[in-house]
Amino acid sequence: MKERGYIERLWREEKYRVLAHSKQHYDEIRELLKQDPSYATVKDKIDEALTITPTTGSTINAFDHMWGYFKNKATANEKEQYLTLKRQFQNKQIDASLIQQFLKNMAEEYEVQYLINSTALYK
Incomplete structure (x- = not known):
């Protein structure tokens, strides 16, 4: 699987968990995915979102x-x-x-x- 496939799978798995923590990060990652980000960049952004306490x-x-x-x-x-x-x-x-x-x-x-x-x- 190419890196883009791994990125898309990661996002499919994590998107609702990110949304529960931070709508802002969710939107930022969606925009980021319209470009050609690295797996590490997307993973870091997800990890950053998950540090925010959900409301x-x-x-x-x-x-x-x-x-x-x-x-x-x-x-x-x-x-x-x-x-x-x-x-x-x-x-x-x-x-x-x-x-x-x-x-x-x-x-x-x-x-x-x-x-x-x-x-x-x-x-």
Whole structure:
């Protein structure tokens, strides 16, 4: 595999985790990928993003992006469950790991390989 392939795989795996930490870094990396960056440059930018403590808002943003894979497939019960978990997380009643587990279960149930390969759910 050429370096560009490794870079694209790295980004596929890390993008939602980066988004949960820093929307700014997420946007910067997306712009960087339009050029011809080295693997090391992209990896360094990802590592830099991951040093930023996620906020409730940035975490919800990443979860909502992942939920987008299911919103047209999910049952009414699954949609309600997601919204309830999200509301509880926003109100600091539950930890993010419960939404993570829910999305992980959804990814497996609906066989969404893109999310199954994501470090946001599987790390």
